Amino acid sequence: MTISDSAITVQPGAAKSSNGAIEHSREVLKRSCVVIRFAGDSGDGMQLTGDRFSSAAAAFGNDLATMPNFPAEIRAPAGTLPGVSSFQLHFADHDILTAGDQPDVLVAMNPAALKANIADLPPGGILVANSDEFTKRNLTKVGYPANPLEDGSLCAYTVHSVAMETLARGALEHTELSKKDASRSKNMFALGLLCWMYHRPTEGTERYLREKFVRRPDLAEANILAFRAGWNYGETTETFAVTYEVSPAKLDAGTYRQITGNTALAYGIVAAGQRSGLPVFLGSYPITPASDILHELSKHKAFNVTTFQAEDEISGIGAAIGAAFGGAFGVTTTSGPGISLKSEAAGLAVALELPLLIIDVQRGGPSTGLPTKTEQSDLLQAMFGRNGECPLPIVAPRSPTDCFDAALDATRIAITYRTPVILLSDGSLANGSEPWKVPAVESLPPIEPGFATAPNAPDGSGEFWPYQRDDDTLARPWAVPGTAGLEHRIGGLEKADGRGSISYDPDNHDHMVRLRQAKVDGITVPGLEVDDPDGHAELLVLGWGSTFGAIGAGCRQVRAHGLAIAQAHLRHLNPLPANLADLLHNYRTVLVPEMNLGQLALLLRSRFLIDVKSYTKVSGLPFKAEELRNVFIDALKGDLL
Amino acid sequence: MSATDLGLPLMGGLDAIPTTDQKQSAKDYTSDQEIRWCPGCGDYAVLAAVRGFLPELGLRRENVVFISGIGCSSRFPYYLNTYGMHSIHGRAPTIATGLAVTRPDLSVFVVTGDGDALSIGGNHLIHAIRRNVNLTILLFNNRIYGLTKGQYSPTSEVGKITKSTPRGSLDHPFNPLSLVLGAEASFVARAIDADRAQLTDVLRKATAHRGTSFVEIYQDCPIFNDGAFDVIRRGGDNAKQRIIPLRHGEPIRFGVNNEYGVVLGEGGFGLRIAPVAGVGEDAVLVHDTERPDPSIAFALSRLSDHDLTHTITGVFRCVRRPTYDDGARLQIREAKATESADLAALLRGRDTWTVDA
Ligand code: SF4
Numbered sequence: 001m002t003i004s005d006s007a008i009t010v011q012p013g014a015a016k017s018s019n020g021a022i023e024h025s026r027e028v029l030k031r032s033c034v035v036i037r038f039a040g041d042s043g044d045g046m047q048l049t050g051d052r053f054s055s056a057a058a059a060f061g062n063d064l065a066t067m068p069n070f071p072a073e074i075r076a077p078a079g080t081l082p083g084v085s086s087f088q089l090h091f092a093d094h095d096i097l098t099a100g101d102q103p104d105v106l107v108a109m110n111p112a113a114l115k116a117n118i119a120d121l122p123p124g125g126i127l128v129a130n131s132d133e134f135t136k137r138n139l140t141k142v143g144y145p146a147n148p149l150e151d152g153s154l155c156a157y158t159v160h161s162v163a164m165e166t167l168a169r170g171a172l173e174h175t176e177l178s179k180k181d182a183s184r185s186k187n188m189f190a191l192g193l194l195c196w197m198y199h200r201p202t203e204g205t206e207r208y209l210r211e212k213f214v215r216r217p218d219l220a221e222a223n224i225l226a227f228r229a230g231w232n233y234g235e236t237t238e239t240f241a242v243t244y245e246v247s248p249a250k251l252d253a254g255t256y257r258q259i260t261g262n263t264a265l266a267y268g269i270v271a272a273g274q275r276s277g278l279p280v281f282l283g284s285y286p287i288t289p290a291s292d293i294l295h296e297l298s299k300h301k302a303f304n305v306t307t308f309q310a311e312d313e314i315s316g317i318g319a320a321i322g323a324a325f326g327g328a329f330g331v332t333t334t335s336g337p338g339i340s341l342k343s344e345a346a347g348l349a350v351a352l353e354l355p356l357l358i359i360d361v362q363r364g365g366p367s368t369g370l371p372t373k374t375e376q377s378d379l380l381q382a383m384f385g386r387n388g389e390c391p392l393p394i395v396a397p398r399s400p401t402d403c404f405d406a407a408l409d410a411t412r413i414a415i416t417y418r419t420p421v422i423l424l425s426d427g428s429l430a431n432g433s434e435p436w437k438v439p440a441v442e443s444l445p446p447i448e449p450g451f452a453t454a455p456n457a458p459d460g461s462g463e464f465w466p467y468q469r470d471d472d473t474l475a476r477p478w479a480v481p482g483t484a485g486l487e488h489r490i491g492g493l494e495k496a497d498g499r500g501s502i503s504y505d506p507d508n509h510d511h512m513v514r515l516r517q518a519k520v521d522g523i524t525v526p527g528l529e530v531d532d533p534d535g536h537a538e539l540l541v542l543g544w545g546s547t548f549g550a551i552g553a554g555c556r557q558v559r560a561h562g563l564a565i566a567q568a569h570l571r572h573l574n575p576l577p578a579n580l581a582d583l584l585h586n587y588r589t590v591l592v593p594e595m596n597l598g599q600l601a602l603l604l605r606s607r608f609l610i611d612v613k614s615y616t617k618v619s620g621l622p623f624k625a626e627e628l629r630n631v632f633i634d635a636l637k638g639d640l641l
Numbered sequence: 642m643s644a645t646d647l648g649l650p651l652m653g654g655l656d657a658i659p660t661t662d663q664k665q666s667a668k669d670y671t672s673d674q675e676i677r678w679c680p681g682c683g684d685y686a687v688l689a690a691v692r693g694f695l696p697e698l699g700l701r702r703e704n705v706v707f708i709s710g711i712g713c714s715s716r717f718p719y720y721l722n723t724y725g726m727h728s729i730h731g732r733a734p735t736i737a738t739g740l741a742v743t744r745p746d747l748s749v750f751v752v753t754g755d756g757d758a759l760s761i762g763g764n765h766l767i768h769a770i771r772r773n774v775n776l777t778i779l780l781f782n783n784r785i786y787g788l789t790k791g792q793y794s795p796t797s798e799v800g801k802i803t804k805s806t807p808r809g810s811l812d813h814p815f816n817p818l819s820l821v822l823g824a825e826a827s828f829v830a831r832a833i834d835a836d837r838a839q840l841t842d843v844l845r846k847a848t849a850h851r852g853t854s855f856v857e858i859y860q861d862c863p864i865f866n867d868g869a870f871d872v873i874r875r876g877g878d879n880a881k882q883r884i885i886p887l888r889h890g891e892p893i894r895f896g897v898n899n900e901y902g903v904v905l906g907e908g909g910f911g912l913r914i915a916p917v918a919g920v921g922e923d924a925v926l927v928h929d930t931e932r933p934d935p936s937i938a939f940a941l942s943r944l945s946d947h948d949l950t951h952t953i954t955g956v957f958r959c960v961r962r963p964t965y966d967d968g969a970r971l972q973i974r975e976a977k978a979t980e981s982a983d984l985a986a987l988l989r990g991r992d993t994w995t996v997d998a
Contacts, residue, residue: 059994204992253998257990267988274984281743283735300987301976306742306969310735311768318728318735318765322708325726325736326744348729438993441985481724481740481747482659484703489672489718491727492711501674502719 027242028199033092034246035100036194038187039117040109040130042075042085045187050087051433052191052208056200058258058435061248062091065549067099067622068431072288072371079138084116093247097549097556099432101624105197107190109133109164112142123156128193130186132165160239164189164230171229177222185226192230199245202231252437259436261400261429262289265333265359266296268407270303272357273329275408276415276447280305281323282331283316288371289430290335290361313341317358321345324354327451327480329411333359335427336369339378340385347386349420350516351492353467353476356420357410361430364620373620374427376545377596382422383574383603389513391520393417394573396424398548401436403429406571412447417523418475424573426595428622429546452477455485458498464488466500474519525572527579532566533559539635540587542612544570544600547593547623554628558636565632573600576607584610591615591635593628652967654775654851657745658704665696672722683834683860684713687781688720690840695721698848700748707750708737710757713788714781714860717752731762734769737776742966748848751778756786759795759815767824772965773852777844780817780855781834783862784869791865798947803865818942818957821855822935828854829938829957831945834861835874839886839954846956852964859952873952885914885944887955892925893941902926903944912940914951930959 036053040046047068057064066089076083090100105126108114110133121127134147148154149161168189172182188209195202206224213220234240259267273280284294286309298307306323310316313334320330334342339360349356362378364370382394393413397406406423414421456477457463464486467476479486488500496503497511530540531552543551548569558565566587570576584590584604592601593615601614615631617623670692678684695705705723709715711730718725724747728736733751741749751769758766758780769776785803786792793803793810796817800809818829828850832840840858847854859870873880878897885895885903893903894917902917902925917925932938938958945953 055992059992061994061996248996251996253996255989255993255995257988257993259990270987271984274982279743281739283739301973302980302982303984303987304973304977304982306973308739308742308969311764314732315735315738315765315768318732319739319742321728322726322736322739322741323743324739326740326747328739328743330739344729345732348732352726438988441988481706481744482701482704484701487703487722487724489674489721489725489727491718492729493727 029244031244031246035090035103036105037088037103038107039086039113042083044109046085049187049191052205054089057091059204063095063249064091065099066433079141084113093249097553101626111138115142127157128160130164131161132163168226171225185223188223188226189230192227193234196231196234254437256435260433261403262292264403265407266293268404272411278329281328282307283319284333285310285313285316287335287338289427290333293333313338317342317345331357335361336363343386347390348492350390353418355414359423362426370620379599391517393421396545400432426546452479465498468498528577530568534564537564537566538588540566540590542568542592550623553625557629558632652851658748659701660699661701667692670695674719679864681863686834690837694841694844705748708733709752712754712757714754734765738774741774742969749776755782755794755796770824770826770853774965777847777854780857781860783860785866787862817857822939826855827852827962828959831857831954833859885953887928889930893928930956
């Protein structure tokens, strides 16, 4: 990461952290940041383990970022490489932007996890391996001729070989638990051990386990026992000579929690419903990685949130349109090929000019592609992927926590301008998490639905004209059924401007096409801010969506070399901020890194006639800060492209 | 996950919809739009029946909504002075579902055709019916694609020569009533466009039913499938020999002199038609729309031959079953009654930490 770990102070003997109150009888090294990767079989509970460690780090006051990485199969064959699931987390005593390029510590629960991840562990890194799983059979399964824990092949690393399963089972000997259940708690053993190594508080995890297994207190206690056994193992055996401390980060004052992008989106939707006073209706069909938004929203019925698990993607958006016609805040969520299925109905929503929020959690494509991996490859589809001239606004959050604000922002646009809005999240935002400074509810912007209540015909006829527009926003009135005197019919056929009746008139169609475009083009979005601390950078790195963290971290590294570089990040992809044209012309080079084959670059080139440089990667994994740093330095040297 | 008793109220289809004391007429329900169906199209008769029947419901006009898909019949909403949406091909049930779930104060109709509902929208139709959303679905079945100028539809007979099937169509047609009964429909009926009295009667019962009411209307398309239903549309003895009208609580009989009856099939399976004189009056099946088991209703749907040798009309089935939209609203009400809706508390969650200034 950007800030090196060289600032190490050695504290002899026991250490007492400021708020963790955990005492150790070992040498304590201070670290400014640490990256841990938990890796194991899909069935080993690595996501839960990582998530718990993150919570402990968050509760301790570190800044943090996480990156889960799991296969699409729920349970790929046990012990195989395709079945490996991992969770990387980066925690620090300062503000950080990414989940880290490479781990400092790799926890490998089986040979497959080791094989799939060891290449990412830099020399000198710490490996904690569950030796119980390193059996001949398991080693053969992944093509290890000999046990790497014993054959010296891992001598570049500090290797801790721990019989986690045996030790966890031993700790549970006196419980009623079956051998199988006891073995399954090995992940909690690993978590306990890592919590000990990094001085993490333990109460949160114990409380979490009690709540999670509230109906199975025996399992709760067993997991807690295994967790404590892991902690005690570190404390009592001599294997671990040192432990590490990462002090709390100096974040802005406030109340914090940890949150994933999908949860933040769901909360943003709930908040938008509350701030607009509208009932929320989500029509959705389960699809990875968007389903968690459906799951989360289905819990919040008390906030007047209705969730409808539809028979397919089309029905999900169709029902949301129906709800919007009735005056609710209609939302639909999807991912991957789901957004293709919604195209037709999204076009209808553009023609109807009804508020609608369409959330696309982008994943690897084409087709089914890589369901659990991340990509930014739906931008052009969001822009143009409907028949006819069919413009709609596009909003993209930059980080898991920004998903909350982006959802509110997208709702504001949808309701103010009576238009469907596409919010482009992606797999890394959806499942990634970071600390979130919880906003005060009063600080959230109110959203005014402004339903039509009276006839509006400009000819004084006392009729209601559904396509009579607001002069400023060009929005049409939102007149909901149940309002007497405003009965009207709308549909997908072209409408006469104003009156809204079916019209095949050529001039009217030309006019309406231009009006719909003008409405979207005229949406007010904030000007783009540039981070150019020196004020004389010649290279502007322009990104959008989830690449914000990696681009930012890459820029920090470049600046640490004493070089000037500017960063700007687009939230509004359509319309683009009004000051973008000038901004782009201010820099000698504009570089656009994207996790696609250059979709934003294509838009910018055609729109502004600027030869922006495009750096692309489509591996299903986020950019690494170091990778981008090198790209930026190349660009500064003029070597790029 | 276990099934829970939703404790749903037993209501009528129009309960919770605001009514008016003002006298309404068909004219009140007539919009200013010029009707663009072909002369002689059966849609006119259905429109007249609907305009004539809506006023008698006594609902506030602004609380009536017609949603349609694409096709000739889907122009229907434009001609009614209610709220309406002419949506996209096959998707009307989805839009109507979202509307009905969020707005219990609306009477929501879906107008669709054989291509719209049974071909491109087949999936949405069966799922709306399965959920039993409080909707009235009117399927105009003319057994042809009209708006696209005469291709065979999913209800066209095998071997039909059309623009897209010069050697005859190969697809086996759907029997729409068998299909929706298989989808657990709680209200199923059939009417003929030309028989206004019966159509109105069916519409009345359909709107009074809470849940999805499915009404198939045989509709003549004189342009592309002229006379498809003539043998039953034209009245007279020919029609009497073919049409088997269903009346709840009455023996199912028909014929020029009511000489035929519907009786249980061989070995108790299915139904068959027999001369009443031959089997005796007691053997004739007494129609019961409220039979919980749909087998008899299904057997009745199978008695209707595609060539219209026999055509059953009237209400096949009308049973009470929890509706999706009532259930969804009940869950919201219960959540509101038992959980706090404190946004600040939600955003904070359970694990927070504080950073001091
Ligand atoms: S094509 Fe047939 S169904 Fe369509 S309007 Fe003309 S007659 Fe009616």
